[in-house]
Amino acid sequence: MIEHWRRLFGARDLLYTWTIRELKVRYSGSLLGLAWALLYPLALLLVSMIMFAWFLRVPTGGVPAALFLYCGLAPWIFSSGTIQSSAFALFANLSLVKNSSFPREVLPLATVLVGAVDFAVSAVLLAGLVVYYRRPVGPTLLLIPVLLVIQSMLTLALCFFVSAALVFYRDVRFLVPIALQFWLYLSPVFYPLDVVPRKARFWYLLNPFAALIDGYRHVILFRTWPPWQPLAWAAAVSVAALIASYVHFKHVEWEFADRI
Amino acid sequence: MINVHRVSKRYRLGKPATNLKQAIAGWLSGRPSADWVWALRDVNLSVNAGEVVGIIGHNGAGKSTLLRLLARTSKPTTGRIETKGHLAALLDLGAGFHPELTGRENIYLNGTLLGLTRKEISKRFDEIVAFSEIERFIATPVKHYSRGMTLRLSFAVAAHVNCDLLLVDEVLSVGDARFASKCLERMRRLRDQGMTIVLTSHNLQTVVDFCSRAVLFRDGSLIADGPPEEIVDLYSRKSSHSEAIDDQQALRRGAWV
Numbered sequence: 001m002i003e004h005w006r007r008l009f010g011a012r013d014l015l016y017t018w019t020i021r022e023l024k025v026r027y028s029g030s031l032l033g034l035a036w037a038l039l040y041p042l043a044l045l046l047v048s049m050i051m052f053a054w055f056l057r058v059p060t061g062g063v064p065a066a067l068f069l070y071c072g073l074a075p076w077i078f079s080s081g082t083i084q085s086s087a088f089a090l091f092a093n094l095s096l097v098k099n100s101s102f103p104r105e106v107l108p109l110a111t112v113l114v115g116a117v118d119f120a121v122s123a124v125l126l127a128g129l130v131v132y133y134r135r136p137v138g139p140t141l142l143l144i145p146v147l148l149v150i151q152s153m154l155t156l157a158l159c160f161f162v163s164a165a166l167v168f169y170r171d172v173r174f175l176v177p178i179a180l181q182f183w184l185y186l187s188p189v190f191y192p193l194d195v196v197p198r199k200a201r202f203w204y205l206l207n208p209f210a211a212l213i214d215g216y217r218h219v220i221l222f223r224t225w226p227p228w229q230p231l232a233w234a235a236a237v238s239v240a241a242l243i244a245s246y247v248h249f250k251h252v253e254w255e256f257a258d259r260i
Numbered sequence: 261m262i263n264v265h266r267v268s269k270r271y272r273l274g275k276p277a278t279n280l281k282q283a284i285a286g287w288l289s290g291r292p293s294a295d296w297v298w299a300l301r302d303v304n305l306s307v308n309a310g311e312v313v314g315i316i317g318h319n320g321a322g323k324s325t326l327l328r329l330l331a332r333t334s335k336p337t338t339g340r341i342e343t344k345g346h347l348a349a350l351l352d353l354g355a356g357f358h359p360e361l362t363g364r365e366n367i368y369l370n371g372t373l374l375g376l377t378r379k380e381i382s383k384r385f386d387e388i389v390a391f392s393e394i395e396r397f398i399a400t401p402v403k404h405y406s407r408g409m410t411l412r413l414s415f416a417v418a419a420h421v422n423c424d425l426l427l428v429d430e431v432l433s434v435g436d437a438r439f440a441s442k443c444l445e446r447m448r449r450l451r452d453q454g455m456t457i458v459l460t461s462h463n464l465q466t467v468v469d470f471c472s473r474a475v476l477f478r479d480g481s482l483i484a485d486g487p488p489e490e491i492v493d494l495y496s497r498k499s500s501h502s503e504a505i506d507d508q509q510a511l512r513r514g515a516w517v
Contacts, residue, residue: 014372021358021369028360099351100373101332171280254335257328258271 037118072189082115086159140219157241208234262307267339299325314467317477323460345424353414359403392416428459
């Protein structure tokens with residue numbers, strides 16, 4: 001394991017170069033470029049406003065609906081978008097995997113970094129909404145880095161797993177969008193945690209993403225500290241998932257070149 | 261430097277199970293879902309620092325498989341491989357290039373793929389560009405390059421990697437005859453600096469001129485090991501008529517060093 005880490009550290013310049021490459025390639029030839037990182041969440045916000053704020057009148061605890069929904073959407077788009085594109089992180093670079101001996105985890109890692117850049121852009125809009133609606137903020141904002149670290153670990157874990165799985169089973173490309181749909185509606189992105197029946201709350205919170213979204217809303221919108229048990233659970237799940245998926249990834253990476 | 265100990269490698273023949281249905285059917289029936297082919301059988305080879313080893317043999321004899329295993333892109337089925345020192349592999353020119361990026365960006369991309377740091381690339385940047393002879397097009401996306409230009413740039417990056425062990429698979433015939441001889445010249449300089457080089461080649465003359473040692477592969481087994489003249493001679497004599505035709509066709513296609 002230490003040898004893996006040493007090699008990965010040695011490849012940090014590759015990780016940087018590859019991330020820049022992904023960003024450049026993604027936005028090259030598109031007229032609006034990086035603005036899409038903002039337009040996509042805006043479009044989702046618009047349609048979810050129509051559906052959940054106007055038609056369904058989801059309770060938001062007194063927070064403007066746009067802010068409430070966007071506070072869940074921005075982190076959701078980071079995780080789901082990254083996992084979706086990570087599926088092809090290895091698969092789309094077959095010849096490279098076959099002919100070059102760099103540490104393979106660089107490819108899914110770069111996908112997460114690219115997603116993080118988009119997330120940073122969309123977070124500016126979140127900050128803008130907070131200012132626009134004159135929401136007071138407080139010291140609870142200090143918890144944001146912790147939430148970000150937990151969310152990134154969870155996302156990276158799934159990226160390791162999904163990118164490796166697609167090399168072996170092409171079915172994964174169809175399974176991922178379905179799984180993400182389930183995950184979206186079983187996380188409090190479009191509704192508050194309160195609407196989940198008390199009886200189901202325990203099972204609902206086994207999903208680590210539920211505690212994360214709820215956590216963001218607590219610290220950004222309500223200036224309160226989120227309950228610590230679900231967050232501790234989310235952190236434990238994320239760490240365990242990251243370790244397990246990395247070990248799995250390094251265990252099967254030898255077969256990538258032969259399978260492709 | 262390199263120690264290959266009783267290495268065998270087997271591949272699936274035909275299509276492996278790449279969807280769940282096939283995989284599940286395979287598990288249920290309890291029998292292997294594919295035939296296997298042995299690409300390497302019980303290969304032993306040890307290479308000392310500073311040696312230049314040419315691997316010869318017919319197509320499918322296991323030459324490229326051995327280089328892939330040495331480059332650690334794949335793992336032997338049985339046996340073990342040890343290599344010491346920093347390793348760079350030139351298995352397929354142009355594999356790390358992205359058509360949308362400029363020559364400059366691709367130099368950094370390819371260089372870091374070969375294990376260089378960005379700082380090291382910056383230091384050698386002018387040298388790489390000069391060697392590849394594409395100064396005028398360095399800010400142009402690679403998709404507008406000719407095939408020859410791409411290969412030249414790709415070789416130029418790889419030829420400026422500072423490594424202890426260089427693996428080269430059939431990629432020395434880059435561009436026109438003049439550039440090919442420039443590449444060979446560059447390889448000679450690396451050799452004379454003491455770099456250990458393992459290459460595969462269909463051009464027997466190159467092996468005789470350039471290598472200090474040659475090994476002959478046949479059907480996945482290493483069948484001869486010694487001075488290049490002797491091994492090349494043995495290979496030429498052992499080649500049956502039909503295999504000689506294969507080689508001639510390879511020569512005509514230009515798939516040789």
